[in-house]
Amino acid sequence: NAGVMQNPRHLVRRRGQEARLRCSPMKGHSHVYWYRQLPEEGLKFMVYLQKENIIDESGMPKERFSAEFPKEGPSILRIQQVVRGDSAAYFCASSPPSRPNVLTFGAGSRLTVL
């Protein structure tokens, strides 16, 4: 029973490029969340999605960041025109309908912007 799968694990981009991070939730989980973690910090909520719907994007920066969870395929977190301050670990989590607050996290995608 695979856990939450994220790829790539590491991504290096130059300023101005685009970053795409992918996440496949655990089998049976229909809720997907994205969090960001800066060095020496806790995780910060970004967005909550269900299939084809953004439920809560209150933690998403207003510009350059977008997320989707299509009917088929993984959830995608997309960062356009990356800047150095976007360097962080991005974690995806999923939860089952019965326990929506109990999040299982993936291993994360570490973005470095040069």
Next chain:
Amino acid sequence: GQQLNQSPQSMFIQEGEDVSMNCTSSSIFNTWLWYKQEPGEGPVLLIALYKAGELTSNGRLTAQFGITRKDSFLNISASIPSDVGIYFCAGQLTDGGSQGNLIFGKGTKLSVKP
């Protein structure tokens, strides 16, 4: 934004010692979760708490949901070297955000000397 105050920030202990860490807030939470994160990995759920006063154990770990719903503690008994890592508390506010929109503490970094 809302904050969880997690303490201590770090602990250096001898193998076999007991450990205690806690989180407090000025806000009321309806769920408390404790996670452990190791370098390069995502947080792994240790214990989930749902009711005020709830005391739950998972092996050598014990956590409690405070009666006031504004705090929680985690105890580790008879620590071993593999307990090393960063422990995070996380909670969901009763009046803020959607399910899965968790507030994380800044973590307690635990080091165990054999």
